[in-house]
Amino acid sequence: MARAYDLVMGKKKIPANLESQEQSAEQKETAEAALAEARLSLRLSEIDILKLKSGDPKETPIDIKIEETITIETPQTSLTVDTAARELPIETAMQIISERQDDQPVAETAEEPGEGEEIRMIYVAAKKYMAHVRNQVRKGESFQIEPALSYINSVLHSSHDMTSQIYQLTVDYEQEDDYYLSSPINTLVYGLKVAQRMGYSETKLIEFGLAALLHDIGMFRIPDSILNKAGRPSESEMDLIKSHPEFAVEIMAPFAATYPKMIRAVYEHQERANGQGYPRGLKGEEICDYAQIIGICDSYEAMTHHRPHKKPLLQADSIKELISSRANLFEPRITKMFLDEISMYPIGSYVRLNNRNIGRVVATNKTNPMKPVVNLIFDEKGIKMDPPRIVDLRSQPVLNIEESVSFEDLPAS
Structure with a gap:
């Protein structure tokens, strides 16, 4: 093969660890x-x-x-x-x-993307x-x-x-x-x-x-x-x-x-x-x-x-x-x-909170990846919220993510 x-x-x-070879030429590589x-x-x-x-x-x-x-x-x-x-x-x-x-x-643009x-x-x-x-x-x-x-x-x-x-x-x-x-x-x-x-x-x-x-x-x-x-x-x-x-x-x-x-x-x-x-x-x-x-x-x-x-x-x-x-x-x-x-809960993924609400992650928190910003879509009974509610889990000490939810498993309503 x-x-x-x-x-x-x-x-x-080629040496198993290429780094040993690199170290001998460290000054050249730095330049x-x-x-x-x-x-x-x-x-x-x-x-x-x-x-x-x-x-x-x-x-x-x-x-x-x-x-x-x-x-x-x-x-x-x-x-x-x-x-x-x-x-x-x-x-x-x-x-x-x-x-x-x-x-x-x-070309000039009206605004940055x-x-x-x-x-x-x-x-x-x-x-x-x-x-x-x-x-x-x-x-x-x-x-x-x-x-x-x-x-x-x-x-x-x-x-x-x-x-x-x-x-x-x-x-x-x-x-x-x-x-x-x-x-x-x-x-x-x-x-x-x-x-x-x-x-x-x-x-x-x-x-x-x-x-x-x-x-x-x-x-x-x-x-x-x-x-x-x-x-x-x-x-x-x-x-x-x-x-x-x-x-x-x-x-x-x-x-x-x-x-x-x-x-x-x-x-x-x-x-x-x-x-x-x-x-x-x-x-x-x-x-x-x-x-x-x-x-x-x-x-x-x-x-x-x-x-x-x-x-x-x-x-x-x-x-x-x-x-x-x-x-x-x-x-x-x-x-x-x-x-x-790598975030466990990337933007666009769905999560269920410990209060049984389901939402979509709209922003990640680098300092606390287990506490992203979530747009809550379904309440604890699976009924669609109108309007949805955005919650930053960092500011909600009693709210936590219980599990991830696939798109296929979202409530039908």
């Missing part, structure tokens, strides 16, 4: 990180590059065309990136994109990019990595916290067949929060983000008839699915020299701390940190996302699962960082 990885990486033996961070401070004018044409992402055609250049069209600007930049280092590619953006006129609109634009643009990547992979053609850099940068520098909005975005834009388009974006958003918590430099955050966004790219080689199968996959089908890290390394081979840590993370993201993962059965710290973060975020995303062969778990139940039976699958320090950043 390691053949593709060995070939792509030049059959070099490179400082340079990269200075260049990244341009931020690509953040959201301007991502304001795609408004409309339902399910119906709007992808605005990216591959010829000798790649163009991202927005209502305010058109950004063109040379294909020659495809294998440039992160900081150089980001500088090129920033300089191109500076050359473009930016609100929190939901800004996040929606980033999400929709990234989803269109993933659809484009899937099309290219299935045609056996190359794709460009520069748009991914801009989306990652926008998530990092968004003025709003995307993690609290992911649940609602998934509900709003989910289609039966697009799990492998939306799931990588969700994993990216969750993963970046954990990576930031771990103190990664901006250069590391960008490289980690590439791995998180593209970690399941190997799945694009697997037929939809298997991926969207209603029942559980057969043994042979599961063997094919388990080949997706190997497929991913083959697909990402053009970027291996520039982003070796990204390649390693993509290859190892299905490894587990107890040695029961694949493709190599690595254990504990033999698995690189990038892959461990992606692994726990991807597992949480899979548990909470509708799949053809299983119903999703509620967010709170998924976190309980990660803490209990799945705790030995991930390093404790990674699990702790994840739990520090």
Whole structure:
């Protein structure tokens, strides 16, 4: 199973813990990180590059065309990136994109987009990019990595916290067949929060983000008839699915020299701390940190996302699962960082309080995640309130969340 990885990486033996190698070059990396961070401070004018044409992402055609250049069209600007930049280092590619953006006129707007609109634009643009990547992979053609850099940068520098909005975005834009388009974006958003918590430099955050966004790219080689199968996959089908890290390394081979840590993370993201993962059965710290973060975020995303062969778990139940039976699958320090950043009750989810009222979470409380702001919709008898009542649980010491409630289990009235 390691053949593709060995070939792509030049059959070099990579240390189990890459950090030991990094420490020997700490001064060089610090200088490179400082340079990269200075260049990244341009931020690509953040959201301007991502304001795609408004409309339902399910119906709007992808605005990216591959010829000798790649163009991202927005209502305010058109950004063109040379294909020659495809294998440039992160900081150089980001500088090129920033300089191109500076050359473009930016239209005046009456007002800045609100929190939901800004996040929606980033999400929709990234989803269109993933659809484009899937099309290219299935045609056996190359794709460009520069748009991914801009989306990652926008998530990092968004003025709003995307993690609290992911649940609602998934509900709003989910289609039966697009799990492998939306799931990588969700994993990216969750993963970046954990990576930031771990103190990664901006250069590391960008490289980690590439791995998180593209970690399941190997799945694009697997037929939809298997991926969207209603029942559980057969043994042979599961063997094919388990080949997706190997497929991913083959697909990402053009970027291996520039982003070796990204390649390693993509290859190892299905490894587990107890040695029961694949493709190599690595254990504990033999698995690189990038892959461990992606692994726990991807597992949480899979548990909470509708799949053809299983119903999703509620967010709170998924976190309980990660803490209990799945705790030995991930390093404790990674699990702790994840739990520090991910809300049990995300915006858009439904909860039942200890007074039996049911409401929808409309805001999270970072300082006390068990006490979000809830828009109460149903009273203790299941009768719809008119009008609904918003309550901040922090200011209600006797009120607590008793349990999460699925949309299907809401009262009929």
